[in-house]
Amino acid sequence: MDNMASLKDTLTASGGAESAGFLNDIIAQLWPNINVAGGKIIKDVVEPMLDQMLPGPLANLRFVKLDFGPTPIRFSNVDVHKTELEGIKLDMDLNWDGKCDFELDASMVPKIGIEHVKMRGRLSILLCPLTNVIPLIGAAQVAFINPPSYLSTLPTPLTSPTSP
Template sequence: MASLVDTLTASRGAESAGFLNDIIAHLWPNINIAGGRMLKQVVEPMLDSMLPGPLSTLRFTKLDFGTTPIKLSNVEVHKTKLEGIKLDMDLEWDGLCDIELEGKMVPKVGIEHVKLRGRMAVLLCPLTDIIPLIGAVQFAFINPPTLELDFTDAANIADFALINKVVRKSILNIITSMTVLPNRYLVKLDPSNDYFKTFQHHHGVIRLTIEKATGITGQKKGKVKRFLDKIVKDVPDCYCQVKSISVPRRSGALRHRRTHMSRSGTRRMTFLLRTTNRSSLSI
């Protein structure tokens, strides 16, 4: 099995994805239907808990991804330690679509243009000696992707800024919870696939130490607020928010970790590193 992996990953360097894009283009009508069904079954129930107020009642009434398929490029192939193959590639979708959502006490919201960009990892693991030779395929963005939406109907008028921010943030949160490392979307190719052979261990541990915080000031205050501050001492609520593709050791599947800081003293956070290729850590 090792020789098969060596052969498939021997090319090194980035490659074009012309044949993959041709396959996606031919499959796009099927992807359109399957993707719409997935949004209805998986994403729609999550909107109820992620969108605030009346927006939580929004439901998809039309789902058409249009005729422009997703484009892949800059493909790199790697071996994994557990006899698997990992493909890293750039994903971009700049498509005109026809998506509509309606809810109670909420005007109809339409989306006519979607721009989605990110670096995706496709994991083929485990490799077997039985057709189709691959036990499962796992998809995940290495870092959270960027998303731009063009709205129609009510969302394109007075409520554009609010709806754009809330809906886009909710969609990104859903994508992150399902398909951004360490979360992967798994598709079994072999019904008898062994999960323990599919699971990929983390590469290592990152320990981040925040030494101190300086130059912290509160919000601008009016005369009344400044007067009250003389009576009641107001200390700014200082914190550091860390965003990573790895998982904080003690906080489940959270990717955004926020730790409160004092003006002096240190804070330490531990992250498990799921990938070493183009991952990011922002503070």
């Protein structure tokens, strides 16, 4: 029985944290595509949540602009684990200090904008199940291990009252 426990520990052990230079290079090249795809995901996922969670005049809050800007997210300290469920788990630090252009609008409230985001956190990505068919991964789950630190900068008011 000790041999099985030892085997399990070996299979789920980490090789230690690694640099993510190659991953950051790939993300930098894909950033324009991530900008478009990420904006679509945010609209498709977040807007229905806003409909359900926000009261009256805010319920129709919509993204009218979603631009992640020129600075890509960066990763570091990547730690790779084999899971017990025949998958791969990657834990990594995420750091984004991006000049972005996000704008939300609703019919009864002024536009809301965000022009700069700083976000740091430890991200966990579970790739499971592994398959024998390209792309070899059946699904991916992404979550922060703990809530990330987040700071955003709002621009000057996007709409101003008209003068008489």
